[in-house]
Amino acid sequence: MLLRIDPAASAPLFEQLVQGVKEAVAAGQLTAGDKLPSVRELARELAINPNTVARAYERLEAEDVILRRQGAGCFVKEQRSSLTARERKRRLAAAMRRVVTDAFHTGASADEISAALEAELDRLDFPEDSP
Template identity: 40%
Template sequence: MLQIATGDPRPIIKQITDAVRVKIATGELEPGDQLPTVRGLAQQLTINPNTVAKAYAELTTEGWLESRQSMGLYVAAPRQRLSDAERDRRLDMAIDHFIHDVVPLGFSPAEVQARVAHGLQQLAPRKRA
């Protein structure tokens, strides 16, 4: 279901939370889908169960997941998790970070835009109406 990359500079918890968010946002995981247990995902990824538990706790706090008593964790029904102002702020921060990482690479703006568009299109087919 999820994979982690040892060469990724992001902490494992961040890799897990980011992967689950993307799977939900693209429709690969739908509301009501059950996630693997903490122990099961930890064994699959060969990581400490506490790491998975912390990632799941963060996703639950943010409203991406919901816990059902004695049944496990499930993808929560969609809702706007952040205010419009917070969404705009996070988008601006992500774009600023992206620009500062990409400009030194020397690509033309047209090439960068084409690759970003391609990357977004790769996610779009997974999204369901």
């Protein structure tokens, strides 16, 4: 797993870590069962505060992205959504609204936004039988 962080960026480090792991999972660089580095290893590798890594892992666990096994470490979870169809639809709509709103304000046209969305989707690794 290749996580990049930028301490000078506007997003807090811990959010960058959470986002980085989520992106790696979505892009198929991390798959179910993969073991994440320990808090200490990752903190050392990135030269950042271990408290920050621990907090990012807690968040990822709370969001069902990873699973912490006592004494064994953190593993990527099977990305099978436990959401109901209706809840999934609601969250998807909210996420899309955020994305297209930001995209609109860049001044891009609808076609450009569509093309950019396609390109991003191509980067992702969807399960075979995804609905």
